[in-house]
Amino acid sequence: QEAKPECRGRWYLPAGRMEPGEGIVAALRREVKEEAGLECEPLTLLALEERGPAWIRFAFLARATGGTLKTLEEADSESLQATWWPGDPRSLPLRSPDILPVLDLATRYRRSPAHPPTLPRELPCSPLCLRLLLPFANAAGDLWVLLATAGTLHLPVVACGTSPSELRAGLRPPLLRLLRDCLAWEPQPAALGLLGLQHRPGGSGDTDGICFNVVLSIPPGSQRDEPPEPRDPALRWWPVREEGLRGRILQRLRAAVPVRS
Template structure:
């Protein structure tokens, strides 16, 4: 039990989970690879920078969308961390160096395709001009929200959703309710979702966490199978079902992102999500009461009712 509680503390605080997961069937699991020719996963990274209420946008140079505008976003390369990849994309496409402050959202619509959007500070550099155009972009500039939404010809309208999510993140940050989240370094060969599903008894205020039982009790996990292209929702549902729960739940957001692209052969990513439910039976052995650790209980109650976590969009 102590090891389980420690692992819960780790993911709540955005730290690498040190618990062993030797039970993962490596033979059946997808061995994640970012290699261009033989890769089987795609991670998209980028940054939304806001300076003086203006948004950094880049004008595309690719033949398929030349002249259209978009956010500085692109594919993570082999050997990069998520943050380093976002910094490279912003620099290559806009000429601006930035320091990532936090993820603002994660998008996981396909089991093998995940997008990580950062925000941060414009620290140095000069905006790329048309005279400096290359295969990455034609130019970059800052625009007001109205200009982006009403006047720019966008490569894809999903940029507006990403912008809105970033603006909401900053609004919550000012209100002191927004969680700040950066990836933590832990090498993984697989792509998986770990879920911290919590429930609270209304009358007694007892707090319970769903767990997979056994010699190595742990939070529910779903590892992508090499033969199945699970969507984000399917992976989450499989995780809770693996612990015997078949009821409804509400995903509140991302607690941790574990990745270490700098480690050879470890292109995997593990996401830890926080979710809540009122539709559980505390008599089930899979629901673990955590009231003995008052600090953890208060942390979870705050996550349930106050804190705005970095959202994940799965459908």
């Protein structure tokens, strides 16, 4: 139950901002402890919500592992109290209805997981960037993946811009620019999905970034028999011929954490 003057007495999920030098999971645990009185263990990301690099929110599914629910006698500036609510959350005075889709995702994930458990990995990253899995499949069932050729072949990495307009533009535009400028290709991509992310807290400004591993799929209607030839020699299409790898890639196209813009 919120303690902030502008929404005092209204209900919301435990939430808050990361502190400087803090990891994503550490921030989750701290906010749940401060606002609800519980210790918890994250199980998976449910969704990544974003309005560009300047505003990113991680929605987690977690389980309580200890502590006791915060009571009105323990009210402070973080929250008034916490409770387990068994009924319809829409019957409560909510701070915002934006938690309802998250609750729906959690209910559906517990019933039938839509993607593998996905949690941040502690690896350093310099900018805020996107590592792209871009598969291309034709009607015959052939599959290619776009790779970068500098050094060992690897998935392309695109840095997010830092200008005021870029910080508010969402995470998709840098990827669409890659398709347009490096491939001379302007398909209408399907939804962006998150496969994983990496962040190492507490480092210097050179290593305290976040890298999102994302998949961008192209609907069948915008495809052709072969992928477009890259205009940039630093990129190439790699045919996926090993059947097991091909199956795993196609499966992840249907099983990624949703990215909501």
